[in-house]
Amino acid sequence: MARTxxxxxxxxxxxxxxWQVILDRGISAVSVRxxxxxxxxxxxxxxxxFPTRAELLQFSAELMVQRATDRVLTxxxxxxxxxxxxxxxxNFLPLTADSRAELEVxxxxxxxxxxxxxxxxxxxxxxxELGNACLRLTEMLACRPNDPELVExxxxxxxxxDGLAIHLLMDPPTNDSTWxxxxxxxxxxxxxxxx
Amino acid sequence: MARTxxxxxxxxxxxxxxWQVILDRGISAVSVRxxxxxxxxxxxxxxxxFPTRAELLQFSAELMVQRATDRVLTxxxxxxxxxxxxxxxxNFLPLTADSRAELEVxxxxxxxxxxxxxxxxxxxxxxxELGNACLRLTEMLACRPNDPELVExxxxxxxxxDGLAIHLLMDPPTNDSTWxxxxxxxxxxxxxxxx
DNA sequence: AGCAAACTAGCACACCCGTGCTAATCTCAG
DNA sequence: CTGAGATTAGCACGGGTGTGCTAGTTTGCT
Numbered sequence: 469m470a471r472t473x474x475x476x477x478x479x480x481x482x483x484x485x486x487w488q489v490i491l492d493r494g495i496s497a498v499s500v501r502x503x504x505x506x507x508x509x510x511x512x513x514x515x516x517x518f519p520t521r522a523e524l525l526q527f528s529a530e531l532m533v534q535r536a537t538d539r540v541l542t543x544x545x546x547x548x549x550x551x552x553x554x555x556x557x558x559n560f561l562p563l564t565a566d567s568r569a570e571l572e573v574x575x576x577x578x579x580x581x582x583x584x585x586x587x588x589x590x591x592x593x594x595x596x597e598l599g600n601a602c603l604r605l606t607e608m609l610a611c612r613p614n615d616p617e618l619v620e621x622x623x624x625x626x627x628x629x630d631g632l633a634i635h636l637l638m639d640p641p642t643n644d645s646t647w648x649x650x651x652x653x654x655x656x657x658x659x660x661x662x663x
Numbered sequence: 664m665a666r667t668x669x670x671x672x673x674x675x676x677x678x679x680x681x682w683q684v685i686l687d688r689g690i691s692a693v694s695v696r697x698x699x700x701x702x703x704x705x706x707x708x709x710x711x712x713f714p715t716r717a718e719l720l721q722f723s724a725e726l727m728v729q730r731a732t733d734r735v736l737t738x739x740x741x742x743x744x745x746x747x748x749x750x751x752x753x754n755f756l757p758l759t760a761d762s763r764a765e766l767e768v769x770x771x772x773x774x775x776x777x778x779x780x781x782x783x784x785x786x787x788x789x790x791x792e793l794g795n796a797c798l799r800l801t802e803m804l805a806c807r808p809n810d811p812e813l814v815e816x817x818x819x820x821x822x823x824x825d826g827l828a829i830h831l832l833m834d835p836p837t838n839d840s841t842w843x844x845x846x847x848x849x850x851x852x853x854x855x856x857x858x
Numbered sequence: 859a860g861c862a863a864a865c866t867a868g869c870a871c872a873c874c875c876g877t878g879c880t881a882a883t884c885t886c887a888g
Numbered sequence: 889c890t891g892a893g894a895t896t897a898g899c900a901c902g903g904g905t906g907t908g909c910t911a912g913t914t915t916g917c918t
Binding site for chain 3: 694695697706710714715716
């Protein structure tokens with residue numbers, strides 16, 4: 469054997485190159501050549517890890533979802549449930565350069581799904597997970613676990629969350645974005661008030 | 664002179680071909696050749712109307728915004744303000760095949776904006792218009808025109824609207840979608856209740 | 859040291875890309 | 889009918905695309 473070295477690290481490096489190309493030049497500019505160049509490797513090396521373009525994009529999408537998941541798992545449950553919920557949900561808003569890029573890439577990959585059917589499964593899974601998270605937080609805030617009535621309320625919250633995410637993406641990144649978290653707080657307060 | 668015929672109709676025909684290609688094969692598949700083939704014309708003819716690819720995509724985006732605007736303008740103000748507001752806003756949700764395709768194309772074009780900077784201006788304009796519409800409806804429902812306090816409430820509504828739009832896009836088109844309008848009604852009811 | 863596996867590097871092919879360009883065809887005003 | 893401008897048709901160029909393929913090079917276990 470030889471350098472069994474971090475094959476996964478190489479994959480991550482290449483996925484990040486994919487993201488960068490998407491951010492800089494749009495999804496149409498993503499090719500094995502542009503990505504390899506962005507990553508500073510030759511095409512042959514890239515194709516040793518990802519034999520086809522589809523595999524490259526699929527991994528890039530999966531890693532992005534993984535990143536978001538990991539980020540939200542770092543939030544520790546505190547004393548105040550509302551504060552905890554807010555912290556968790558803020559992780560799904562593009563408030564930092566990283567999460568902003570994440571969302572931008574996400575949208576680009578969704579737009580490409582007609583050509584890459586594998587991507588819709590990834591997207592659907594992430595969507596369901598986020599929906600479940602909203603439901604769990606709603607049940608927690610309302611202190612009524614397993615109440616089917618809360619499903620609609622959770623969907624409402626989920627809609628606000630994704631809507632805010634898009635609106636933040638429209639604003640230039642330098643703009644003040646506290647208004648978004650204020651609206652999110654209001655939405656959480658509604659759930660608590662109606663508990 | 665010769666057939667000064669509907670040059671604009673031809674443009675519309677080509678724009679629709681663009682949409683169809685995006686829907687079927689993703690934004691990356693949009694080229695002058697694929698679009699011309701989809702429209703049933705040769706590349707030369709397409710390029711007589713749209714000399715460059717950028718012009719083709721720009722017009723396609725603008726027409727899409729125009730379509731949505733036209734659609735919403737057909738709603739007549741009725742007796743019940745809440746009902747009127749709901750009808751207006753429902754036009755921005757992908758509830759029909761047409762509006763669904765519209766949103767899908769919209770997202771694809773947004774994803775391509777790094778490569779086509781003209782698209783972000785179109786997108787921003789549409790976004791602002793929708794924001795203004797939400798504000799006007801909110802003021803109407805709350806019976807408090809020009810109350811700056813309503814700006815945040817209108818943004819909240821706007822977020823719910825766009826969030827629901829995305830969620831409807833995730834669901835297969837055949838699925839029941841009344842839940843979305845129910846949530847929208849609830850959001851409007853909140854505005855009225857707090858008037 | 860030796861060697862097999864992992865990795866890098868790159869050539870080659872057939873195909874699609876946008877666009878400049880010319881020639882043929884059509885259609886109506888005169 | 890005639891001719892001019894609108895429209896269609898298509899060739900050609902340089903360049904980018906994904907991927908099959910073959911050599912070189914490195915690496916670490918035995």
